[in-house]
Amino acid sequence: MKVYETGSIRNVVLLGHGGAGKTTIAEALAYVTSGINRMGSVDDGNTLSDFDKEEKKRKFSISTSVIPIEYKGESGELKMNILDTPGYFDFVGEVEEAVSAADAAIIVVNGKAGIEPGTVRAWELCEANALPRLFFVSNMDDDKASFRQLVLDLEKQFGKSVAPFQLPIRENEKFVGFVNVVKMAGRRFTKMNEYEACPIPDYVEKHLTIARSALLEAVAESSDELMEKYFAGEEFTVEEIQAALRENVEACKIAPVLMGSGPNVQGFNVLLQVLEKYFPSPESLESIGVDASTGEHFRAKYQSDKSLSAKIWKTIADPFLGKYSLFKICTGVLKANSEIYNVNKESMEKVGKLYLLRGNTPIEVPELKSGDIGAVAKLNISETGDSISVRNAPILYHGPKLSEPFTFMAYRAEQKADEDKLSTALQKMMDEDRTIRLQADPENRQSLIYAIGEQQLEVLASRLKDRYNVSINLEKPRFAYRETIKKTVKVQGKYKKQSGGHGQYGDVVMEFSPSFDYDQAYSFKEQVFGGAVPKNYFPAVEKGIAESCKKGPLAGYPVVGVNAILLDGSYHPVDSSEQAFKTAASMAFKDAFLQASPMLLEPIAHLNVTVPDAFTGDIMGDLNKRRGKILGMTALRDGKQLVEAELPMSNLYLYNTDLRSMTGGAGSFSFYFVRYEQAPGDIQNRVVEESKKMMEE
Structure with a gap:
């Protein structure tokens, strides 16, 4: 593959719900651009993207794959880096890494399934990263796929920016072609992806008028000149429409809707044309970072005549494939067999061969220019999120913003x-x-x-x-319980041991009471009168209490919230020692603890759950079953609610799985520890029994 200039590059990420057809679309794009000779399939396990053994076994994407394709468009030869991402939410980190390297997105929607939680998540990611986007409706060969209803649903969910560029033509319940709304022309598929002109069917006219009007309104709003022309009733030229649409798509004001069938390889010529015409090249964008030498904000166009700077957005560490660092060049040119400066590690590193990765196949190239995506093998110190540059112009870029694991x-x-x-x-x-x-x-x-x-x-x-x-x-993990007491008790701890010669003697009288301060293990005071216990043994007594608090008598968990007061005792002028008083204090502690109504404390978490309005009842019912206490609800935008609650940490074990089951994958959550509270009797008994079994084992 040849080296491409910045203006001839498109970096496009495929987003969408699991099973929507992203990998099939990546495969079809590679096929129609002659990158491969025959289409692979997810079911057969022979696609470019899903090359990992786990992906083949499970039949879905787990990691992001890069599929560079070459396309001869109207403006010349282009290189498109297609980033195929997983749809299942467990692998959202892969998606977030890919989004950080992309300049635009294709949100794939299954025409039969309609809008799914992954569709909404994809849109939210585009919004958060200001990514131009389009919808590609897959599975149009399925006669149950309703394009018109889906467009209405998309408009309801995402607003008036949704603009269908095509309408389907069906005959005998088969997808046979489409109407180009921009050019007002019918197209009938001939051989797979190819098509020819055809009349616009009468049954499409009504919907075409609505779609065309919405499109023209959006075009008119892009400039005062076009608005005047629109109100004057003058027709826009195709060139005016396309120029205005490009401006609006790049500004994220319009999201085109296209359609096709992956297995039948239909609709991909138009998709490629739209990627060329309406999606931005890096040349029209900026790279934003920090000049590490001055600490000042850095902003520059993606230009190859500047000093080298790049960001590593993903690492592949496969023992069979090898280690590859995937990067996006922000400014300058990266050449093979050169030296780079890792800005994060403040260290030089040698670059050997330079590659493009097509799935798991490395393609060697001599250099890559600003805006392009490539890979370097076997970097020693560089990792995901690091920035690389020349030493005398160090630029630091933000790494991918990844979701927190809970x-x-x-x-x-x-x-x-x-x-x-x-x-x-x-x-x-x-x-x-x-x-x-x-x-x-x-x-x-x-x-x-x-x-x-x-x-x-x-x-x-x-x-x-x-x-x-x-x-x-x-x-299942063991949870960090704590032990404490509820009553005040006074006890004596006497340690006496005779063993020929010097013996051991320590005697303490102590009072133990609850402090209710669960952030501290204990507090220690002495109120000894008349030298019953010499002062030099006070530290030994406190040490005995401190060591006893590390492992409580109830279930072996740390002790918190105890006040310990040394009241009285006795000593032997020969046999007493620090060790003897330490042991006596430990004996007093254990005896007192078991008399003072010992109880188990469980860790309590503050939980934030974000779900669509329709699921709030289910969420709150489930939290009640988990012994949760609802703190409140806050309405968020886009019809979502934030439910806040406190509940035992142990009841959050694998909560993610249950939340997804309840919400169809539309819910998300986070939590943090807040305090300890008394555990109910049945929980305390169960934990104590489990601890006994562990000790026996």
Whole structure:
């Protein structure tokens, strides 16, 4: 593949709900532009995009793939970098990385299924990143696909910016062609993607008039001159319409609606024409960052005659394919066998060969120019989110903004001998997937892994086995309970041991009471009169209390909220020692704790759930079952509600799966720890029993 100038590049991301047909569309675009000789299919596991073993097995995309295609358009030869993203929400990090590198988006909508939660999420991503977009309605070969109803639904959901550029022509319940609303011309498919002119059927006229009027209104609003012409009743030329549409699409004021059939390879000539005419090249955009040498805001056009700067938006760390860093060049030119400066790490790094990745196939190129997307193999220090440049002009770009993972499980190597191997493998997996996080939990002697969803963790476990031959066990985690007391008690702790020669003697009288301050383990005071316990043993007594609080007598969890007062005691001038008084204090603590109505405290989380209005009743009912306390609801824009609640952390385990089930994937959530509260009796009994079993084991 040749090297393309900035103005001849389009970076386009495919977005949409899982199963909408994104991978099939990427495959069809590669096929009609002669990038491949025959169409692969998701079911057969032979597409360019879904090359990973897990993707073939599960029959859906897990990672973002880049499919560069070459297209001979009206303005000459173009290179289009098609970024095929996963549709399932567990892999949203892959989508967010791709969006950070794209300049425009195709939102794929299944013509039969209509608007799905993934369609809405795709639109929201485009809005958040100011990405020009179009809708491509797939599955038009299905006779149950209603294009007109879908357009009405899109307009209702996303507003008047939705503009159909085509209307379908059907004969005998088959999709045979379309009407070009911009050019007011009929088109009939001949051989797959090819078409010829045909009359506009009478039954289309009514809907064509409505679609045309909406389109012309949008064109008129783009300038005062065109508005005057519109009110004067003058016809717009095709050139005027196309110029105004391009301006409006680039400004995110119009979202064209196109249609086609992936399996039948219909509608892709028009899609390619629209990508060329209405989607921006990087040449008309800006790269925005920070000049690391001055700290000042940096803003520059994507130009190849400037100093090199680029951002790494994704890493592939496959043991079979190798490690590749995928980057987008923001300014300048990157050449093979050159040196780059990693701005984040403040270190130089050597670039060897330079590649384009088509799925899992690397294509070597001598250089890549501003605005293009490529890959470098085996960088040692650079990772996703890093910026690269020349040393004397360091520019820092923001990395992809990724969703926070809130689904967590405990993990361990199935074989103890594999622990080191598992640690290394997980680090490589995290290089590739930045939404996976690891956290050590020494208190509960467990390791935690966080992800977006349960399915993501299942894929991770499967890949660990397949790629690195290490098996991982994913389990329900132990939660960070606390122990405390409810009553005030006074006890004596006496430690006396005779063993020939010096013995051990420590004697304390102490009072223990609840402080209700669960942020502190204990407070210690002494009220000893007359030197019953010498002052030099006070620190030893406190140390005995401190060590006792690390592991409570009830279930082995840390103790909090205890006031300890040393009242009295006795000592032996020869046998007393710091160790003896420390032990005596520990004995007093344990005795008092079990007498003072011990109780278990459970961690409470503040939960934020964002859902469409229609699901709020289901959400609140479910939260009540989880012992949640509803704090309030806030109306958000786009018909959504924010439900705030507090509930036990243990009842949030795998909440993501249940939330998606209740909302069809339209809900999202986040949480954070707020405090400890007394656990109900049945919960306390269950946790105590589980702890006993663990100790026995």
